Amino acid sequence: MKAHFILYVEDQARSRAFYGQVLDQAPILDVPGMTEYELGVDSVLGLMPEAGIRRLLPELDVAPGGPASPLRAELYLHTASPAESYARALAAGATALSPPEPRAWGDVVAYCLDPDRYVIAFAARTTEVP
16 A cells, blocks of 8 residues: 655745755645655655645635644545445444545545544555646
């Protein structure tokens, strides 16, 4: 399993510069709405502007503005079957946000909230990233 740890950030460019310096590396992906840094063979740090998650999941009513914002992070897990992982999470008490759907970045992804309101995404790659 490959884990993507996605932080919702106020300013993507500022965060990209900060983490580039802190990690002493260039991003492996840097497009409007997402910057990623490889942390290891099985883990990636993602930086997504807060506006991006508000567009992706508008039903969450995510307020902008730093620490007061109700959502601060997302755990993005690549799995063999997003639908099965999603079903297990719901059975364990997660709140459904979005069933598995093809997304613009080439993954099929399902979203839910854990009991502490962290977003969990279960994903499988379907196409190459453009």
